[in-house]
Amino acid sequence: MTLIKNLSQEAAKAALILAQVDEQLKNTVLLDMARSLREKSYEIQSANLIDLHRATADNVAPAMLDRLTLTPERVEAMALGIETIAALPDPIGNERYIGQRPNGLSISKMRVPLGVVCMIYEARPNVTADAGALCFKSGNAVILRGGKEALHTSKIIATILQSVLKQYGLPEALITVVPDPDRALMLELMQQRDYIDVIIPRGGEGLINFVSDNSKIPVIQHFKGVCHLYVDKDADLDIALDLLLNGKTQRTGVCNALEALLVHQEIASQFLPKVAKALAEHKVKINACTQSGGYFENCTYMEEDDFGQEYLDLEIAIRQVDHFDHAIQHIARFGSQHTEVICTENEVTAARFQRAVDASVVMVNASSRFSDGSELGLGAEIGIATSKLHAYGPMGLESLTAEKYLVSGTGQVRA
Incomplete structure (x- = not known):
């Protein structure tokens, strides 16, 4: 038996055992996992340094290096994320009543685990802890295939979590x-469809396409994050500038960072000079349409087909739009169904934007950086689904479950 088949089989067996574990024990295990991560923080960071040295030698892109790096604060954030997951209600076993049929059959639905989840990811060692905890709480086994860049870090995190499982007699x-x-x-x-129920890839567009093209198992896709901020004619321009700077400059190498700014032409002459000054102070490279370029020094002028780029760096695309519908059309063509933001004081316009924009998260007067499982109250996320299967947007506990029908009768037979 091959290594992969054996790992897959063992995960499937383990999932059957976990399905019988109650919420109290799961929460106790999770809290001990968080404690162990804190206690082993030095070992985690030591392993992370090995990965960082190798990634630097291999000229890995700055955005990926940022994702790969685990500081003491980020280790603490992993531990806090697990504690938050422990505090969340367990969705497994929750029932909702559907109704009674004319023949007397009573119909309900119950939340159940997916079974075995496979995560395929690149330089994101925190995924090891987040996915491990989320899958455990939601009753799923998880197989984690990280990239070579994060291998040492991912392995030691998994070893720490596994040691806690072993203490409680769990596989x-x-x-x-x-x-x-x-x-x-x-x-x-990706061929182990007899044992693995779903694959969730996290990484660059190339990885997502590779997994989607080659998997025999259902794939929940998380494509690139081309996130827009649309500044409406009725926007508070001070708020708009804060949203822009936070979304673009706070952390550039993440999928919820802003990559494009759309500005209504009626307020462009007031707003774009402020944008030019603020972005110049942060050394942000400007790519602009011909209408907007005159406000910026040393900008690169863009053609229509140049929009839709995920920069993951101190770089942004800027475009003036003639009206609200123009902004919607631009986002429909160049967005990636990840996160879109409008800044406006007009409640009607805000509501229209939230209805019309096809994205997994649509925000009004809030930074795109809040498009994150922990920030939205999910504890942590296993990914952000930009394809519409059973989940759309940040995936927490409930997204790692399905519902089965419960049918109760009194001896009915079908005529």
């Missing part, structure tokens, strides 16, 4: 890290 296969990043093994992993 270590509930949280498994594939120990070899060989792409051939990843291809084999």
Whole structure:
């Protein structure tokens, strides 16, 4: 039996055991996992330094290096995320009544685990902890296939979590890290449809496309984050500038960072000079349409087809729009269904924007950086679904479950 098939089989067996574990025990285990991460913070960061040195030597892009880096604060954030998950209600076993049929059958639905979740990700070692905790609380086993850049860090995090599972007599296969990043093994992993129920890839567009094209298992996709801020003619321009700076400059290498600014032409002459000054102070590279370019020094002028880029850096696209519908049309063409933001004091316009824009998160007068599982009250997220299967947007506990029908009768037979 191959390594991958064995890992997949063991995960499937472990998932059956976890399905019988009650909420109280799961929460106790999770709290001990958080404690262990804190206690082993030095070991985690030491392993992370090995990964960082290798990634730097391999000339990994700055955005990926940022995702790869684990500071003491980020280790603490992982632990806090697990504690938050422990405090959330367990969705497993929740029932909702559907109704009674004319023949007397009583119909309900119950939340159940998906089974075995496979995460395929790049330089994101925090995913190991987030996915491990979310899957455990929601009753799923998880197989984690991280990129080579984060292998040492991911393995030590998984080892810490597995040691806690072992203390409570639970199978270590509930949280498994594939120990070899060989792409051939990843291809084999994506064929294990007898044991794995869903694959969730997190990473660049190339990785998502590769998994989607080659998997025999359903894939929940998380494509690139081309997030827009539309500044409406009725916007508070001070708020708009704050949203722009926070969304673009606070952390550039993440999928909820802003990549484009749309400005209504009626307020462009008031707002764009402020934008030019503020972005110049943050050394943001400007790519602008011909209408907007005159407000900026050393900007790159853009053609229509140049929009829709995910920069993941101190770089942004800027465009004036003639009216509200023009902004909606632009987002429909160039957005990635991740997160879109409007800044406006007009409640009718805000409501129209939230209805009309097709994105998993649509915000009014709030930074795109809040498009995150922990910020939205999910504790942590296993990914942000930009495809519309059973989940759309940040995926927390409930998104890692399905519903089965419960049908109760008194001996009815079908005529």
